Amino acid sequence: MADGTKIEWTDATWNPITGCSVVSPGCTNCYAMKLAGTRLKHHPSREGLTRNSKAGPVWTGEVRFNPQWLDEPLRWKKPRMIFVCAHGDLFAEGVPDEWIDQIFAVMALAPQHTFQVLTKRPERMRDYLQEMARCFEHDSAEFSRRWGTAAAEVTGSPCAAGAIEDIPWPLPNVWLGTSAEDQDRYSSRWPYMEELQELGWLTWLSAEPLLGRILLRVTGLREVGPDARVHQSSLPQWVVAGGESGPNARPMHPYWPRQLRDQCADAGVPFHFKQWGAWGKPTKPRPSGTPGRFALAASPEGASEFWPAHVVEIGHWPRQIDLFGGATVLEHVGKKAAGRLLDGIEHNGFPGDPPMTPRSGSAHVKDFEAFVAETAPKLHWKIYQDLGADPSRSNGYYDGWQHGFGEASFGPLPLPQLIDEMKASVTAKVRALGDDRQ
Numbered sequence: 001m002a003d004g005t006k007i008e009w010t011d012a013t014w015n016p017i018t019g020c021s022v023v024s025p026g027c028t029n030c031y032a033m034k035l036a037g038t039r040l041k042h043h044p045s046r047e048g049l050t051r052n053s054k055a056g057p058v059w060t061g062e063v064r065f066n067p068q069w070l071d072e073p074l075r076w077k078k079p080r081m082i083f084v085c086a087h088g089d090l091f092a093e094g095v096p097d098e099w100i101d102q103i104f105a106v107m108a109l110a111p112q113h114t115f116q117v118l119t120k121r122p123e124r125m126r127d128y129l130q131e132m133a134r135c136f137e138h139d140s141a142e143f144s145r146r147w148g149t150a151a152a153e154v155t156g157s158p159c160a161a162g163a164i165e166d167i168p169w170p171l172p173n174v175w176l177g178t179s180a181e182d183q184d185r186y187s188s189r190w191p192y193m194e195e196l197q198e199l200g201w202l203t204w205l206s207a208e209p210l211l212g213r214i215l216l217r218v219t220g221l222r223e224v225g226p227d228a229r230v231h232q233s234s235l236p237q238w239v240v241a242g243g244e245s246g247p248n249a250r251p252m253h254p255y256w257p258r259q260l261r262d263q264c265a266d267a268g269v270p271f272h273f274k275q276w277g278a279w280g281k282p283t284k285p286r287p288s289g290t291p292g293r294f295a296l297a298a299s300p301e302g303a304s305e306f307w308p309a310h311v312v313e314i315g316h317w318p319r320q321i322d323l324f325g326g327a328t329v330l331e332h333v334g335k336k337a338a339g340r341l342l343d344g345i346e347h348n349g350f351p352g353d354p355p356m357t358p359r360s361g362s363a364h365v366k367d368f369e370a371f372v373a374e375t376a377p378k379l380h381w382k383i384y385q386d387l388g389a390d391p392s393r394s395n396g397y398y399d400g401w402q403h404g405f406g407e408a409s410f411g412p413l414p415l416p417q418l419i420d421e422m423k424a425s426v427t428a429k430v431r432a433l434g435d436d437r438q
């Protein structure tokens with residue numbers, strides 16, 4: 001780790017540009033913004049980039065070029081993955097093309113590294129790279145004026161200007177990513193990425209913080225007018241997903257990363273599950289009404305007009321949880337405790353990795369859902385009876401599922417083992433909550 005980054009999917013961060021402005025709900029708890037307005041407030045790279053508000057520091061929209069860090073990757077000899085502009089957005093409004101030229105020139109001169117560019121402004125990234133492709137292929141004078149001059153300046157060597165004319169296009173060591181937190185943002189941002197993919201770039205998606213479900217195949221009209229045709233988008237070539245961390249983190253429904261994993265497994269797309277974030281499996285069951293930071297996540301089947309939001313924060317261990325059939329309980333346990341296992345598996349996929357077996361994804365979830373739908377109510381009823389409890393007080397839903405243990409604990413287990421685990425968990429739960437239910 002060149003700079004001690006703890007981000008699981010990279011080795012180092014590189015911040016030749018700092019500063020940004022908020023663009024969508026995924027930005028609300030932006031780590032870079034908070035840092036720029038607190039601990040690094042007086043650092044020359046951050047000073048004046050944020051203003052204080054009731055909700056904490058907020059970007060002013062000013063962006064800053066940090067020339068002292070521009071040539072860092074050229075000095076790092078050991079190959080590494082580098083997250084570009086981790087504390088800003090390379091394509092933010094206010095970033096002039098000249099700065100972007102310099103950053104791309106450095107990336108082109110450092111083929112030993114892999115550069116991970118991530119933006120919430122893919123339309124500008126598309127425009128910029130379309131223009132640079134035109135220059136590279138048809139206007140060598142302009143290409144040399146832009147990237148060539150930048151290369152000579154950053155290295156202090158006129159030879160670099162010549163070297164950059166021999167680079168492969170598109171740059172194989174640059175992965176272009178967009179960040180999307182929910183379906184709306186994905187559907188509006190991915191089409192630009194798809195254009196870049198068609199131009200030969202490796203494109204990827206960061207679904208973090210994941211705030212809603214995302215279906216990766218976007219269907220829409222490709223053209224307007226008489227040539228209009230329905231188009232189904234191509235998929236990202238790499239997907240990273242994760243929940244939000246920090247004190248104000250919003251809970252992530254367990255189905256959201258599962259659905260992404262399953263889509264990736266089915267399509268052979270490498271999948272990286274970064275973290276659950278601050279919200280995870282409850283540390284232990286509590287008596288009904290115990291105060292704390294909990295959230296209820298309705299299963300897609302359990303969603304209804306009375307339960308339209310898929311995940312809702314509540315300030316106590318849910319009372320009368322049977323009313324919320326099919327819901328999972330999450331607790332604000334902190335990032336470390338929540339960990340990064342998804343159904344018992346650490347997903348560390350990167351572009352070029354062998355595809356996941358579908359069994360680790362959709363097949364398992366489908367089996368489990370079918371099993372719960374068919375078997376769990378009977379099992380539940382029987383366990384109540386075995387314990388001498390009154391099963392008519394229950395609505396027949398599976399307790400372990402409702403209390404967050406089903407989804408979190410029953411990973412890729414063979415069915416008989418799954419049933420045993422369910423029995424043990426339900427038994428313990430019913431005993432613990434016996435007083436509540438009688």
Ligand code: SF4
Nearest residue numbers: 020021027030088120
């Ligand atoms: S685009 Fe990225 S850097 Fe900018 S405010 Fe949003 S999360 Fe932060």
